[in-house]
Amino acid sequence: MQKIIRWIVLISLVVVALAPILPQFVWSFSHRWLFPSLLPSEWSLEPWEYAFSTSSRVGEAFISSMAIGIVVSLLSIIVGLPASRALALYDFRGKSVIEWLLMVPIIVPGIVATMGIHQVFIRLRLTDTFIGVCLVHLIPCIPYMVLVMSSVFANYGTDLEDTARTLGAGPVSVFRYVTLPGILPGLLVSTMFTFLISWGQYITTVLIGGGSIITLPMVLFPFIAGTNYSNAASISLIFVAPAILVLIFTSRQLGRESAVMGGFGKL
Amino acid sequence: MRFLTLMEKLRVPLMIFPAVALICVLFFGGLTVGLGQSLGYFPAIGSYNLTFQYYSDVLTDSTFFESLWLTFRLALLSTVSSSVLAIGIAMVLRQSFKGSRFFTFMFQLSIPIPHLVAAAGIVLLVSQSGLTARIAYALGLINVPRDFPVMVFDRPGIAIQLTYLWKEVPFIGVVVLAVLQGVGPQYEEIARTLGANAWQRFRYVLLPLIMPGVLSTSIIVFAYVFSSYEIPLLLGVRYPTTLPVLAFKNYQDPDLSLRPQAMAMSIILTVIAVLLLVIYKRLAKYAVNS
Amino acid sequence: MFDMKRMTLILVVLMMLVLSTTAAQDSDELMGEVPGYATWADVLAAVKGTTVNWHMWGGSDKINSDVDNDIGARVQELYGITLNRVPLVDTADVVNKILDESAAGVTTGSVDLIWINGENFRTLKDASLLYGPWSEAIPNAKFVNWADPSLAFDFGTPVEGYESPWGHAQFVMEYNTALVGDAPPKTFEDLTAWVEANPGLFTYPAIPDFTGSVFLRHVFYWAAGGPEPFLGPFDQAVFDQYAPKVWEYLNALEPNLWRAGETYPEASALTDLLANQEVAFNMGYGPGNAASSILEGKYPETIRTFVFDTGTISNNNFVTIPFNAPNPAGAMVIANFMLGEEFQLKMSDPALWGWLSPISPTMYSSDFQAAVAAFERHPATLSTEELAAGALPEPPSAWVTAMEQGWVENVLQK
CATH class of the missing domain: 3.40.190.10 (Periplasmic binding protein-like II)
Structure with a gap:
């Protein structure tokens, strides 16, 4: 009995996971696919030709999205890693205030701070720039990085580092050979999350990028809003591909490393 | 030696400074500018006088409250249903069986997929002329598209919630799984030897262990849905719409005098979000302790 | 060897080239004043190698590709302009951008050309945030019947040289x-x-x-x-x-x-x-x-x-140029191109966009009129006469x- 329930759950899980994605493959090859046809009545490569044409700007947007995602992830690591370590391993006055400061951006709608910062960015000439968009993406990314990594650091003992230090290792080699391998699985997952948060940003990029910085969600949105589902599908699949790749690399960590995902449980 | 102790003292501040500074400047800076505008301090249109006029405008407008209620209802329903489903699926996936790694991967599949893509996929699936409706037509269950239940562009916002469910169930589920992996079988073994049945083992042993994780991921999910813009814009009805959509619509109105109202809405939205978080943490603490 | 015949032929060809270019330039003169440029030749000289950022609604893959290929590729060939089409979900977004930039004192913005009409045009014109007047002065404005109220007024707002028509629409x-x-x-x-x-x-x-x-x-x-x-x-x-x-x-x-x-x-x-x-x-x-x-x-x-x-x-679709456009010359050249015979013919072709032209066909060459008359009307399209009536x-x-x-x-x- 229990086995039957398990298989029902598992099979519906696979169906539900794939149902919104797989039909988009078919849509991306369809020319005419109207109710009530179960399959396109005319097939075509046009949606893919369009996606790969320069007019669609998908290629350009892909590169911008990727560059912004990588810069934002790196910046999040650079500022987020020391902060998470401090929050996890040291007790200091005002710690709970700092924790709150760093967590509030997760709770407060991103659009609120973006609308406010927009005016300042216009004056500083940061709108319409790559840096401006990266900065606004950092608002949600840093908190997620700190949330996950402070949990990782909390589960990570410093004994090994101390031993290495007493054995005469310098700070760089301690980090390189002791700290980094210890936190790497967690770092992978939190970097994946920050990258994906940046990868999926739409309205913040529209507002701060002002049309000069074009990212993938911005080329996709008009086609979904315009119910042009064939083109939406081909662009969607290009948009999804790197995300799935990232998941393949981090899936094991997501599933096994309790401290990492447990980080989300520490808010 | 003196220098070393100074370094020692400065270590923590130096470690947290970059993150705190960036968040303070970008996030709290933005919030402060927004607060200023909501109070009528908006030099760009030559307005410097502080006033609560825009707050009273917003708070006396029934549109605002309809939007607030819709936003809250969508967030609450999506969060509760995601949490329940996530726990259920995690309970199945934690067992070890052949192919469990494959199924775990399938479960995680929607985590990295952008919300926009998910929204498009859900529309294609559940609209009145979507794939499900076409299958229903092929099976003779419906004759015309409008026989099929309304799930897109509807007042209850079913497609919106389906999109969030599809995205957020795995997110909560993965956290629950991670906690369960850390638990190991011994607690349950003890409970079993004490004669607890399956339901009792779940209710009194496992649930208390996973509850903290579920509660805090559900805060994240709640906040996410509460602040969402694209999904209700693409899948929802035109009126009432969610608060972020309403606020941004006012913000982008060519009539710049609507900006302060948009900002007042945002500030109210912020206060509500933070208040909900505080209440939620209190309740969570109470629930976990008892 | 001195080949007299050959030399004469080359000379004749050269003469024809010179004549034809001057002929082309004759017709390409400014018909009035535009801010910042004395002659159309100055405008053309200023645009070589520049980029024009055209902000326009981006929800049609067809319009997107055709703008890039039929306008973008052609203006690159003809004038050395790189056309950068910036897709919008809503034209109000770019109107807002201009308003914000003006409020923040940004005198060189990033928008050169906007596909616009109605309320959005009025907002920018009323706030004096447009470059110009220019649209009655560009060479191809000679084709435009400015006495027609639907071209002289955009939803009741006098156009007054601040936007140039490029397509006609009917409900x-x-x-x-x-x-x-x-x-x-x-x-x-x-x-x-x-x-x-x-x-x-x-x-x-x-x-x-x-x-x-x-x-x-x-x-x-x-x-x-x-x-x-x-x-x-x-x-x-x-x-x-x-x-x-x-x-x-x-x-x-x-x-x-x-x-x-x-x-x-x-x-x-x-x-x-x-x-x-x-x-x-x-x-x-x-x-x-x-x-x-x-x-x-x-x-x-x-x-x-x-x-x-x-x-x-x-009503009509127009293009306008914001006050802080970095490249108003390039924007004018594109607006001018879109009023020319070549583009209007492509736009009217039912196999391409099938739009109506804001210009009376009699203003163009007989070739143009013959080509338009030869278009095959799809059964789903009403005749131009039926619509115009x-x-x-x-x-x-x-x-x-x-x-x-x-x-x-x-x-x-x-």
């Missing part, structure tokens, strides 16, 4: 013959009767969507027996005289609309609803849309178009705003 209704038959309801009384007999198969886009908004204007024109009361400056008393009849009509229609009027779709969603038989009607400003959608596979073959017996509203003017945009607000308060939120 048409689209219907599915499979659901409606061959006799669509061409009056508002017939429409009510049809909707009551066939509940759930009709709706119109949510206002302030511009398609929903123009449908609403037709109801106002119907209520007043014609467009005349709304063509002058906004008058609250006149508005109040006709508005109740409009709300009454629309609210009576509501229970039998798609979703019982619980919600109204976006214009783009309505297109999809018609395609999939969820509704039987769509509407829009593009008389050629039904034909091109059938060809693109977005519509079934059974879609046709009609206009109301009392006519339908027509019923063309109605747009009211000034203050009326539009009042009607839209009235609809939100009296129909949507009711």
